[in-house]
Amino acid sequence: MVNSGLEVLFEGRNFIRLLAGLWTSLRIALAAFGLSAVFGLPFGLLLASKHRVVKFILRAYLRFIWIMPQLVLLFVAYFYASSALGLNLSGQAAAVIVFTAWGAAELSDLVRGAVTSVPRHQYESAQALGLTANQVQRLVVLPQSARRLLPQAVNLVTRMIKTTSLIVLIGVVEVLKVAQQIIDANRFSHPDAALWVYGTVFVLYFAACYPISRLAKHLEKKWPN
Amino acid sequence: MAQLTSDNPILQLEDVRQRYPNGHVGLDGVSFDVATSEVVAIVGPSGCGKSTLLRCVNGLETIAGGSIRLDGQVITGPGVRWELIRQRVGMVFQEYELFPHLDVLGNLLLGPLKVAKEERTEATARALGLLERVGLADRADAWPRQLSGGQKQRVAIIRCLMMRPELLLLDEITASLDPEMVREVLDVVAGLAADGMTMLIVTHEMSFARAVADRVLFMDAGRVIETASPERFFNQPATDRARQFLAMFRFDGPPQRGGAPS
Numbered sequence: 341m342v343n344s345g346l347e348v349l350f351e352g353r354n355f356i357r358l359l360a361g362l363w364t365s366l367r368i369a370l371a372a373f374g375l376s377a378v379f380g381l382p383f384g385l386l387l388a389s390k391h392r393v394v395k396f397i398l399r400a401y402l403r404f405i406w407i408m409p410q411l412v413l414l415f416v417a418y419f420y421a422s423s424a425l426g427l428n429l430s431g432q433a434a435a436v437i438v439f440t441a442w443g444a445a446e447l448s449d450l451v452r453g454a455v456t457s458v459p460r461h462q463y464e465s466a467q468a469l470g471l472t473a474n475q476v477q478r479l480v481v482l483p484q485s486a487r488r489l490l491p492q493a494v495n496l497v498t499r500m501i502k503t504t505s506l507i508v509l510i511g512v513v514e515v516l517k518v519a520q521q522i523i524d525a526n527r528f529s530h531p532d533a534a535l536w537v538y539g540t541v542f543v544l545y546f547a548a549c550y551p552i553s554r555l556a557k558h559l560e561k562k563w564p565n
Numbered sequence: 566m567a568q569l570t571s572d573n574p575i576l577q578l579e580d581v582r583q584r585y586p587n588g589h590v591g592l593d594g595v596s597f598d599v600a601t602s603e604v605v606a607i608v609g610p611s612g613c614g615k616s617t618l619l620r621c622v623n624g625l626e627t628i629a630g631g632s633i634r635l636d637g638q639v640i641t642g643p644g645v646r647w648e649l650i651r652q653r654v655g656m657v658f659q660e661y662e663l664f665p666h667l668d669v670l671g672n673l674l675l676g677p678l679k680v681a682k683e684e685r686t687e688a689t690a691r692a693l694g695l696l697e698r699v700g701l702a703d704r705a706d707a708w709p710r711q712l713s714g715g716q717k718q719r720v721a722i723i724r725c726l727m728m729r730p731e732l733l734l735l736d737e738i739t740a741s742l743d744p745e746m747v748r749e750v751l752d753v754v755a756g757l758a759a760d761g762m763t764m765l766i767v768t769h770e771m772s773f774a775r776a777v778a779d780r781v782l783f784m785d786a787g788r789v790i791e792t793a794s795p796e797r798f799f800n801q802p803a804t805d806r807a808r809q810f811l812a813m814f815r816f817d818g819p820p821q822r823g824g825a826p827s
Contacts, residue, residue: 464625465662465721469676469728470652479679483666563666 345536348526358537361518362544365504368435368514373497375436376443383444384451398448405445411506413438418510431512439500446496454489455481487563494556498549515541574598575636575732575763576622582630583614583621583787591617591626593787599732602761606768606778606795610810614787615767619734622765623647623656636731652680655725656734659741661717663709669696669720670705676728688727695723699753715746719753726757733757735766739773751777771814775799783807 349355386394405413418434421427429437458481466480467473508517519537526533576599583591592614599605607615620626622633624640624647633641640650663672670692677688696702699719709717718738725733735754739747751773758764758777768774774781774795781798783791783806791798791807802808 459660459662461658461660461662462664465656465658466664466675467625467647468623468651468656468658469724470648470680471676472648475679479675480664480666484664487666 345526345530345533348522348530348533349536349540351526354522355540357518357522358515358540358544361513361515362548364432364512365501365507365514365516366548368432368439368507368512369497369500369504372436372439372443373500375440376447376496377493379440379444380447381451383448385455387448387452388455402445402449405442410438410442410503411509413441414506414510431507431510434510435504435507435512439503443496443500447493450489450492450496451485454485454492457488458484487560490559490563491556494552497552501548501552502545515544573601574634575601576765577634577637578618578622578631579634580631581618581621581628581633581641583617583626584629590787592621592628594631595784595787595789596631597782597789597792599763599765602763603779604758604762604764604766604777605780605782606766606774607782607784608768608771608774608810609784609790613784615784616736617787618784619656619736619765619767622732623651623654623734625656648680652676652728653731654734655728655730655732656736657718657721657725657738659737661709661714661721661741663712663717663720663724665709667709668705669701669707669709669712672709672720673724673727676724681728692723692727695726696720698756699723700749713746714742715749718742718746718750722750722753722757731763733762733764735764735768737767737769739768739770771799771811783810785810 349358383398387398389395414434417438418429418431421429421434462480462484463476466476471479504514505516507514508520513521519541523534523537578598579596581592581595585591595614595618597605607618609615617626621628621641624645628641631641632639635650635653663669664675667675670689673692673695674685674688677683677691678685693702693705696705699722701716701719704712704716704720709720712720722735722738738754739750742750747770751770754764754766754773755777766774766778776795778795781791781793781795782789783793783798783802783804785806791802791804793803797803798807799811802811
């Protein structure tokens, strides 16, 4: 009898478990992205503004996040926060916090880029029509910025989803960890399961990210700039 | 000083001075009046302050001294609500600055709906009428990126007209256009002049200035050097600097080599 690794996928609840693992990854990435938007959008507008002190602080924050590998941030949040601050964060909570810190930084820089890339004469011709400063922002600058921001923001979502594969290292059982568990549990009965299980993980990541990037493409076409 | 003061000036500039943050003097004491329905062409070498002048009238630059009056009311100084002044003073720029996220009609309606709080149906009817007038009746639903430079600039002009301005400022509006598109834009401006629109036109199109302007202002180094009728300015400029400037637009063939200086 040939013990194909493919069988492993459909043994017991294995496939459901993989899907649940994927859901854990997605949930963390999407929650973090939502929170990133809450912080990143205003941060980005401030970065594009003229508030010098605020900009200095935000830039320092950006630098810090860019320099730190996400894994280090995860360790700091998960291990250090509990020992030094007495916070007993779950792995998932730590992951959401770290991904939010990272996403807010990335998104704020994207927002800054999108807003500052609107040419000066767009502001001036809007002003020349008699629009107030607020209306110029709301009716001319932000709609154009949003169209420029969107593809990059969506790209950030997919990067966040992919980067959730790191959180297995702070003990969160997400899709990759489930895959490892399945492979380990079937190591003797199905030695070639790894190929099939990891292949499935590949397909699952693809299935999660591809529609999102399709959506970005679609919106890019719908909102020509 | 050749001061052509008219009975009913709509715009009065008195000793207007402007200085850029880097210290460069933009305007060094400019005074003149513009009468209702008058078309004034402002010409001069690059950096002479002619665009700065228009930008000051529309509050895009802050003046450092002097005063600007619109219809008798001082519009410079602290506390000016520029968004209100700008509804009365339209400005068209060199860049084709249509809003890329709005279609042609959306561009035309933004000011009337959001600033003037006009009725949509009425504003739309007016917009379509103006599009018809500049030969773009079928492009109301087009996106700016689908238009040629000349078409965009015509839309930009009527976008200003939608606000029913008392005064129109045109800042080198044909300077970035391909030569074959200059004419269609200038035709629109000539039509406005014929209708009695008051305009301040900064241009490098000398033949156009000559044809459409009631008066020519020649500027250099932030000052008005010469003010004259187009006939007089282009035929017998009074100053050396104006003569030198106009000579740049004449091309009499390559310089003579080894020939005797005449």
